[in-house]
Amino acid sequence: APATAAAKCIKGDRKAPYTVGWANIYSVPTWMKQTSGTIEDVVEQLKAKGLVDSYVVTDAEGNANTQIAQIQSMIDADVDAIVVIAGSSTALNRVIEQACEKGIAVANVDSLVTTDQLTVKINTDSNKWGAQAAEFLIGAMGGKGKIIIMNGPAGISVSEDRRAGATPVLAAHPEIEILTETNTPYNAAPAQEAMTSLLFQYPEIDGILSLGGALTAGAILAMDRQGRPMVPMTGENYRQFLELWKEKGLTAWATMQPNWLGGFGVYAAVQALEGRDIPAFVEVPLPIIDNSNLDEYLARAADFPADGYIYSPYSLEMFDDLLAGK
Amino acid sequence: MTPPVLATREVGKRFYDNVVLRGVGIEIRPGRVHALLGENGAGKSTLINLLSGVLQPDAGAILVDGQERRGLTPAEARRLGIAVVQQELSLAPHLSVAENIALGAMPRRGGFIDYGQLAHGAGQLCARLGLDVPLDLPVERLPLGQRQLIEIAKALWRRPRVLILDEPTSSLSAHEVRTLFGLVRALRATGVAVLYISHRLNEVLELCDWVTVLKDGVVTADQSLEGSDPKALVRLMVGREAGDLFPPRGTGGEGKLALAAHGLVGESLRGLDLELRYGEVLGLGGLLGQGQEETLRALYGDLPLRGGEIRVDGRTRRAASPGRSADAGIAYVPADRKREALLLPLPIRYNLVLPALRRLATHGLRRRVREAITAASLIREFAIKANDPRDAAQLLSGGNQQKIAIARWLPLSPRVLLLNDPTRGVDVETKREIYARLRRMADDGAAVLLLSSDTLELVHLCDRVAVQRDGRIVAELDRGRLSEEAIVRASLGMAA
Amino acid sequence: MSGLELQLRLLWRRNAGLWSLFTLLAALLVVYAWLHPGLLSIAGVARFTQTWFPVALVALAQTLIMLAGGIDLSIGAMVSLGCVLAATLVGETATAAGLGIAAVVAIGATIGATTGAIVALLRLPAIIVTLAGSFLIAGAALLVMPRPGGSMPDWLSDALAGDRPTALAMLILLLIAWRVLQATPLGHAINAAGDNPQGAFRSGVDVPLARIATYALSGALASFAGVYVAAQTGAGDPVIGMPLTLDSITAAVLGGVGFLGGQGTLRGAIAGSLLLVILINVMFFLGFPPVAQYVAKGLIIVAAMAVRLLRAG
């Protein structure tokens, strides 16, 4: 490793093998469990290379205040790298800045914080997520019609960003009429409940702009139960959605928040510790699932939990390419 | 004669269609102890609730110092110098003795509680009442009688001009009653007006100067007590000649051993030995708080024991619980009916069948009709004055609640009765019935253990009396040696 | 008995049920300090109390209500509202910041008093009134700030949540303030109103007023917890307080507050909140994986309660 480290926070005083900490916001949901899986996988690979020797996990049980305390504990325990999915886009700022000052490599993935004093932020672009989804839907609807927008929980950056990304696209198409919007947790049951009531309300719906998670699956189930004709819709790589998509032969589009962002975070942090110059922000391109590659995803479905997400394959080489901006 | 400090003029009160008071006038004067008598449910407590602002009259007026007061509230009544001893109901169980005494009237200095004055004042009051308890003890840890004394201390704390005592002695033992009387006399001497409600007629005769009698919500007598005797009082209340209060004693004490306790050690018990035989009424006496209640609870299986053993019908009892005892035919009537016996918000009928619920049911399914019949017959037998058996038990007068606490065990025909002050607040006529019934049950072979604060009961009803002191039985007085004096002497630790 | 002696004895008495909790905490603190010697410095203490302080505040807020015989499900939402309001209202200068904080706390107190008035005067069940309140308040927080943002002055963040143990000092001040309140008739009325509302009313205690006052105080405490979270994190977040409602109840009950009111102490609640926070930290240093963390946490909380109750007999 070179004497002067290039990445942010890195002071060059930490030597391999490293201790990696994973500050999980909530380990119970399946998406998080899958993400933990990719982290453990990458840690194992790095252990084999002699770069990592120990790995610690915390679980904040969904409470951002607890997550602050746990990151504080990791700082106190002097781990070398911290991977974090933020329980709040603002709440962790100060503790992360502290970690950075201590020379700890902090990789923030998925839900990002607003501070820039950390080693690397890795994420897809939530704005693009929303924009691309809107573009697909409008295209599939022929530029006009009535839609319902399904959002994740209110007050959370990710769901607000996706919605914000869709706004200008929708505004550019005055013939698209937004009937109404929902806010539900990223889960099928509440989405299905909300959608059912809305279906009774709106006899005419031409498209569903679902902005993530298992929302689309809920919508499809609701429509199916009422015998309503399927309409174009968007969504994410939730296994049940992809299966229903195939089963119903939908006109649909999906992207994903790859679970391997977690594993990638570990890799990037360790690379930074190793003295590699890595960018402050790595934008992971949004993989697109459409009718052309749906079957590829479904072919691997059995490897993923029934209530999980079928993410695209990853490898350390791929991470290298992403870090190099390729 | 001094003018009345507190009076009512033609007050009436009804609850729904139940007219409780009709045109009642009463005049309470300074320097006089005024007795208010009446059968259970006659409307005494209701009247004092009107006098103290807890309830509002439907008709008539409340007069304080000759002036009509409309919309009197408890806080206002208190400001006017009216203090009421509602039994244990108004204590805050988790707060300390001192804090309870000053509840709602904390001494303050500069906006803060003046603990100096609190400790001093509360300490003094306790001393005057002969109450020897730490001021910082939560009142829930005190036996009922001591809680009652604290309720009295609380009333005195406010230096009232009018002191209303609703059955203040119903769970005090003879000794405490003496102290209280001394205190009341002292207050009378300083010009305090006292309204005194009691079902213990000789106490009334001893202490009071004047009597008002309520019957079915109407004043039937308002006269001086001079020259009265208990029989005359009963005549006033009931309207006919009084018979003997206590039933004649049978043979008693010859039956087989029902319950035997050996060397019981536990909360307040320090090696207690006691034997109870079928066919006898055994009294349990002593000063307040000597562990008598714990003795009953231990026998009933409600007290964890650290030592000793209890034999039921000669067999050592192992896993004990109230449920098992009840199943084995042992009944327990607690003293504190409001907290330990009744389910106040639930219907009277329901309260009456609770212990027998399982017995009355088939395969766990309730038999409503059977329950209703059982309850109705108990209401009749015990002359429980209830408007409707579906009313909440809390709407009953105190004495009628007490009847439920006893009556509800009868459908189980218990072989052993453990009774803690069963006639607390019960009017004379009902007392007579209860005594007769207890005696009859003993004659029929049941074993009765009667813990009582009323020495008369112990002397005249029981076949034998055990006196408890400091967690042990210190004397057993058989029929030949039974007398009030002997009990008091033994209670105080003097040789019998 | 002198006044001082009475006061001290009452204090001692109220601790009686808490010794096992205190002992458990002491043991955990020793283990924690041993695992993490950095705790034993001013900065270490400062940082530790910072994570604990908001939980302690909501535990206090909940305890007040429960002491008076109620329960408050809107505490978490109130923290969120306090947080976003602080990140909007608190200005850069010292005066502006002071005024801003005062305004937030006043708003919290007002909302609390309103809730209290509905519960006490209309005699509706607190659990549902405050559940409805939680939606109303959470909605208001989202209107103030639909997504995380805003900012707090850096100097304020440093002062409240920097390397100085300000949080600890405030906690001690709060305990003193509570002692002072307990020594007033109002404090006493709060206890009595929870213990035996009817009896207290008959004894001339203004029960509705005591109830309204507790809700107002509790609202003020919860909104101040929001202010503190804003300072600690440097920004506002409209949903950050949500998980704190349950924490507040757990801490209060762990600290010996009875569900039916009248019994319990603030220091018990603070100890309960400390247990929740320190458990998490100690488990991290002991290297518990999340699965074990959940199980251990559940068991230890039950044990902490059971030991006390079984010993009390």
Place this chain on the structure above:
Amino acid sequence: MATALRTHSVGRVLLHRVTLTYLIVALLWVVAGVLKPGFASAGHLRYLLELAAVMGIVAAGQTLVIIAAGIDLSVASVITFSAMMLPLLSPAGDPSGLAGVAATLLLTTAVGTLNGLGIVLLRVHPLILTLATATILQGALILIAGGSAISVNNPAVVFLGNGKLLGWPMTIVTWLVLGSLVTALLHATVLGAWLFAIGTNDRASRLAGVAVGPALVAAYAISGFCAGLGGLLLLGMNRQGYVGIGEPYLLGSIAAVVLGGTSILGGRGSYLGTVAGAVLLVTITALITVVNASAGWRSILFGALILGLLLLSGRDRESR
């Protein structure tokens, strides 16, 4: 403060109040139907009833527990646990799927029994104990989540959630059966009477010979059973279990019970009221979904509706 209370009139008032709650539901449906055509369509109302069935079934156990002056904060976790465990507990060789259903319900009943035992034997406050159970189940869920590689294909569960019996949705049929049983239990059995007694005054009940411990254990066990059944219905309706599926039912079940007029302090209440409470809750949730407003306003509207309905449905309640 000393309000005059008469039980038989309380009974009448209670009945009256439950009727009132039903009237409010009807009124709400009419108003919503006028404002939002489609809301009051038969199909939608039936769907609301189906949703209410799950809430009502979970709240059935909660009603028993609350009447006995307890509370069960583990229902949400038990629901999720049930939905996640079913695929694991359904043996491949059982075409009816009933074995899996039985095993799952047995398991959740056992969890409820443990709740009851902990509360009775360790004398830990139900709030804490059931919360701890919930926490421990969360731990178990980490192990289970992602472990089930198959979505639900248990025919019994699919039938429960989606099937029809004589034209009636199975969810509603199940609810009717369970609701009748719980009502009978409360009002026609000794156990039910005991629960009221315990909720009113557990010390007095104990001294009257009531088997307080066993009765409480039974109540929590039934609550575990009901939550488990609720989980299976949800699983059937969604064809997919996931972690967090039970979450809305924690506060929801308590709210349904209390909105239905059962006292949170215990000793007073009825399941008929809870049924109305469940329908009410589901209705207003659906109502705010169809109102086109920002998330903040929707939340405010929801809170205001709960408060308003509470005011309407009766003010003479305990002051807690």
